[in-house]
Amino acid sequence: MTSSHLASAAHKNSKRQLTLKALARLLPFAKPALPRLIGGLIVGLGAALASLAIPLVLQWVIDGPLSSGDRSLIVWATLAVLGLGIAEAALVYFRRVLVLAPATEVEYAVRQSFTERLLRLPVAFHDRWQSGQLLSRMMQDISMIRRWLAFGSILLLINLATIVVGTALLFRWHWSLGVVFVVCSIPIWVVGFRFEQRYGTLSRSSQDQAGDLATSVEESVHGIRVLKAFGRGSHALNKFVKQAETLRDTELKKGYEVGLLWFWYDLVPVLALGLSLITGIWLVSHSELTVGELFAFFAMATALRWPMGSLGFLFSFLIDTRTATDRVFEVFDSRVVIRDPADPKTIEDPSGELAFRDVHFHYPDARDGDTDIINGFDLVVRPGETMALVGVTGSGKTTLTTLPTRLYDVTAGAVEIDGVDVRQLRLEELRSLIGVAFEEPVLFSSTVRENVLLGRDDFELHSAEADTVLREALEVAQASFVFDLPDGLDTAVGEEGLSLSGGQRQRLALARVVAAKPAILVLDDPLSALDVDTEALVEVALRRVLANTTALIVAHRPSTVALADRVAVMREGRIEAVGTHAELLRTSAHYRHLTVSIATEDRP
Numbered sequence: 274m275t276s277s278h279l280a281s282a283a284h285k286n287s288k289r290q291l292t293l294k295a296l297a298r299l300l301p302f303a304k305p306a307l308p309r310l311i312g313g314l315i316v317g318l319g320a321a322l323a324s325l326a327i328p329l330v331l332q333w334v335i336d337g338p339l340s341s342g343d344r345s346l347i348v349w350a351t352l353a354v355l356g357l358g359i360a361e362a363a364l365v366y367f368r369r370v371l372v373l374a375p376a377t378e379v380e381y382a383v384r385q386s387f388t389e390r391l392l393r394l395p396v397a398f399h400d401r402w403q404s405g406q407l408l409s410r411m412m413q414d415i416s417m418i419r420r421w422l423a424f425g426s427i428l429l430l431i432n433l434a435t436i437v438v439g440t441a442l443l444f445r446w447h448w449s450l451g452v453v454f455v456v457c458s459i460p461i462w463v464v465g466f467r468f469e470q471r472y473g474t475l476s477r478s479s480q481d482q483a484g485d486l487a488t489s490v491e492e493s494v495h496g497i498r499v500l501k502a503f504g505r506g507s508h509a510l511n512k513f514v515k516q517a518e519t520l521r522d523t524e525l526k527k528g529y530e531v532g533l534l535w536f537w538y539d540l541v542p543v544l545a546l547g548l549s550l551i552t553g554i555w556l557v558s559h560s561e562l563t564v565g566e567l568f569a570f571f572a573m574a575t576a577l578r579w580p581m582g583s584l585g586f587l588f589s590f591l592i593d594t595r596t597a598t599d600r601v602f603e604v605f606d607s608r609v610v611i612r613d614p615a616d617p618k619t620i621e622d623p624s625g626e627l628a629f630r631d632v633h634f635h636y637p638d639a640r641d642g643d644t645d646i647i648n649g650f651d652l653v654v655r656p657g658e659t660m661a662l663v664g665v666t667g668s669g670k671t672t673l674t675t676l677p678t679r680l681y682d683v684t685a686g687a688v689e690i691d692g693v694d695v696r697q698l699r700l701e702e703l704r705s706l707i708g709v710a711f712e713e714p715v716l717f718s719s720t721v722r723e724n725v726l727l728g729r730d731d732f733e734l735h736s737a738e739a740d741t742v743l744r745e746a747l748e749v750a751q752a753s754f755v756f757d758l759p760d761g762l763d764t765a766v767g768e769e770g771l772s773l774s775g776g777q778r779q780r781l782a783l784a785r786v787v788a789a790k791p792a793i794l795v796l797d798d799p800l801s802a803l804d805v806d807t808e809a810l811v812e813v814a815l816r817r818v819l820a821n822t823t824a825l826i827v828a829h830r831p832s833t834v835a836l837a838d839r840v841a842v843m844r845e846g847r848i849e850a851v852g853t854h855a856e857l858l859r860t861s862a863h864y865r866h867l868t869v870s871i872a873t874e875d876r877p
């Protein structure tokens with residue numbers, strides 16, 4: 274999803290929910306931390322009260338001991354002011370200490386759930402979402418939530434409470450002073466309300482655009498070789514610059530809005546102070562106010578400047594956090610459509626029959642009226658049989674390989690293992706029954722050992738059993754090159770490790786699926802990156818494995834087809850013919866045509 278899609282979705286969303294309601298969704302995560310956060314709030318309120326008490330002491334000093342000349346009381350009053358100042362500083366420190374750890378724990382909990390959710394969400398979700406959008410939510414938005422919980426929310430509540438109590442005290446000294454202050458603060462609320470509306474949209478755009486920018490950087494870094502080889506570095510840079518400029522413009526607009534808000538929030542307290550000065554002097558001259566009260570009033574108005582001035586920053590912080598929360602919950606709200614059944618079945622002793630019964634499938638982005646990509650596919654791969662799947666490019670072979678493990682669910686019909694619909698099995702059981710090797714081999718940033726034994730959590734990584742399985746799998750995949758790597762099986766590979774060739778990566782991916790020892794293997798053109806000699810060696814070894822494993826192998830080369838007992842010919846999403854290579858050569862014109870193109874493709 275790009276920022277424009279996200280912004281329009283967000284716009285609808287923002288109409289539906291109030292900011293507080295949107296933020297309330299964080300409560301389940303914040304619950305364990307709530308007592309300490311509330312503790313921090315109470316301590317913070319104590320600090321605010323200490324600061325508000327200072328003007329009261331000052332009033333008492335001026336009207337009492339100072340006018341009567343009682344020196345000992347003046348000393349006590351000075352000590353009281355000093356004590357209140359120290360108490361305020363100490364309480365502010367304790368507030369910070371109290372809230373720091375719980376807010377970090379909430380950040381950790383949200384981030385953990387977010388990752389868990391990302392891993393559970395179906396492949397269809399990941400097809401739609403740009404990785405940069407997910408990354409920026411995971412890092413930037415969740416960090417903002419922590420900062421808000423630790424400081425923003427608490428400061429906002431403390432400062433609002435300080436303003437309310439402070440204004441009440443102003444009324445206590447003289448109602449007209451209170452009225453001047455309240456009337457002067459009306460523009461603050463009007464400006465604040467308008468700000469929320471305008472800034473909310475800008476905040477959303479900027480956070481989405483930051484996600485787009487992250488996606489661009491990620492794609493450029495990933496595709497750096499292609500960009501360099503095609504001399505398109507400057508093209509990628511231009512794209513980045515355009516996106517960065519859009520983000521900069523949005524940030525500037527945000528800055529302008531915040532600047533305007535700060536202007537009002539700085540101006541209003543000063544105006545209030547000026548007007549109050551005139552009113553106060555008038556009141557003192559008419560003996561309606563004592564000098565001590567006037568002095569205290571100014572001390573109080575000064576004490577209220579920071580809480581009032583800070584509201585601008587805190588409101589923008591509040592809205593940024595609301596946007597961040599919305600963005601995080603958009604991922605939480607995405608439905609995990611592929612999940613365990615309510616009443617799962619189990620296959621005690623799998624024989625490994627894999628059957629496709631009138632399977633239909635289209636991707637979620639298909640339009641009404643589009644023909645299904647898998648369009649009534651019927652095929653039974655018998656237990657222990659190796660079936661090659663051939664078809665022209667785009668006929669739906671790769672798509673079909675994603676259905677048995679439920680990376681996508683069929684849209685009609687069923688995929689069955691030993692007569693049980695795969696949707697009736699728990700996902701963990703299903704995925705232990707079927708092993709898949711994709712055409713594009715993906716290695717994780719970890720050691721060779723961890724990569725190859727990814728599908729095995731039934732033994733310790735460094736146990737003797739693990740070693741045996743690992744060595745067998747590496748032998749089948751002809752991946753003994755790993756023993757010559759700097760740290761052998763413990764060499765780090767993947768993005769952060771040693772760079773391997775395409776063929777080496779493919780062999781490790783094949784070793785991974787062999788090591789998983791599933792009852793059924795689904796291999797999507799697993800030998801495409803191997804040279805002819807290595808391929809021949811892998812085939813000999815693979816034949817041993819395939820002798821008692823059911824296998825469905827997408828094949829683009831005659832050598833891969835040769836591994837199979839039977840061949841299924843796929844055309845426009847359905848089966849055109851099934852038989853042995855010899856039978857098909859006799860009976861299927863399409864297969865003969867394919868064989869010619871396959872053989873041509875295979876020529877060096």
Ligand SMILES: Nc1ncnc2c1ncn2[C@@H]1O[C@H](COP(=O)(O)OP(=O)(O)OP(=O)(O)O)[C@@H](O)[C@H]1O
Nearest residue numbers: 400636638646664665666667668669670671672673
């Ligand atoms: N994630 C996706 N979302 C939408 N459409 C897709 C997706 N993946 C593939 N398709 C479409 O599905 C059709 C079948 O693609 P598929 O990769 O299954 O074909 P294939 O037979 O494996 O091709 P090849 O032999 O080139 O690998 C294509 O038209 C492709 O554009």
